[in-house]
Amino acid sequence: MTNNTADNDNDIALTPISVPDPAARERARRRRKVLAVVGAVVVVAGGITWWAVAANGGDSKPVKHTAVIPKAFGAYTEAKDGDTEWTALSSVNTDPAKGDVYLTYRASGGRAAMITVTLDPPDFTADDGTRTGPGSESETKDLLGVDKDQKITSYPAGKQDGEIQCADTTAAGRTITTCAWQSKAAEVTFSPVLNHHTVTGQNQAAADLRAFLDVLRIEAKKA
Template sequence: MTDSSFGNNIRVDSALGGPAPNAGPQRRRKLLIGGGSVAVVALLVGGGVWWATSSGNDDSGQRVPVLPSTFAGYTEAKPHDTEWSGIGSESINTDITKGEVNLTYRASGGKALIIRARYEPGTLRPSDPSDPLYGIYNTKVDQKQVKTYSAGAVGGKIKCADVTIGATKFTTCGWHNDTTNVALAPMLNHSEIVSAEAPSYLRTFINSLQLTPQ
């Protein structure tokens, strides 16, 4: 696929102050991850993230990701200062060697990025252009909504789409290689938003992980 652009006419969540009262981001995360009922447009509920059926040891020589403390003007928030508090977990893991991480990075003006990343040596298959996009909340995105971008030096492709959950429309992006998968969404004032910069943010993040290029 060739790289695409979201264009200049970007619509964001109304007033940027948050979704409708009964569809806040924390409640939506609980519903999506807990399997409850929620109105979803352009999203198909899916399982795992780029899982493969292969088993065995990691033969890729891939490095363990090193999570950056800062990138692209964003700084990692402390574990208690998280946008992931609504996923139903008592504690938020930020150590990728111990399992999936749910990260929050903050910048000035109420801007934030939520990032989910997992390192699974020996369980993922190499990136393929036909792979589906699994968004930030582990949901499979309708392939017709997806646009593809270069991932830069680390290799592979970034996939992004504007999706709608409840009253909120926002951008979600994902990337993976044969050991690591990452998903990202931008936020403003604690609400997910549409952002033309999301692919660039994800590109910068994954190229900060010190991974071996594909």
């Protein structure tokens, strides 16, 4: 099997993982107990497929903010009800009023985007017990699923404050790109997909996340 690598350019490399690793996001959301994951590598005709079984639940409902999820951004259009790339989840919430959302958007040529939005993210608690607000370096690395020494690349966030931060993570020879944007009001992650496989390519992923953020409306709840 080809060993995929990803430089910070516009190249996109396929990787045989059907979904972003839910365990990586769980490390950043351990205080919400979003996912319980069991993974296995199954050898099938023509290659190796990554299967993940996940159960999600227990998300806290947002208390300070609401969000209007865009129907489209850039070249992408929101997938129809029941059409999702989040196949590892036992249920897929797309209503931000009910908790964390797991969104799928589709574009031409088999392209898709897997996006999560969390409103009112709580303070992050590091392994040493230190508590920090959203957007700290330790939370960003946990959210992206990278170790403390791994490189994270920052990109402009467009109309939103702050930065988009992206990293490539590799496990068992499989590499995926994940980008994230954080504020005190919301936490958003983005993973690019091609033909139901995650792909690498940080520049394009950051540009697509920026296009999503430009039309995402986050508002304070009315008293």
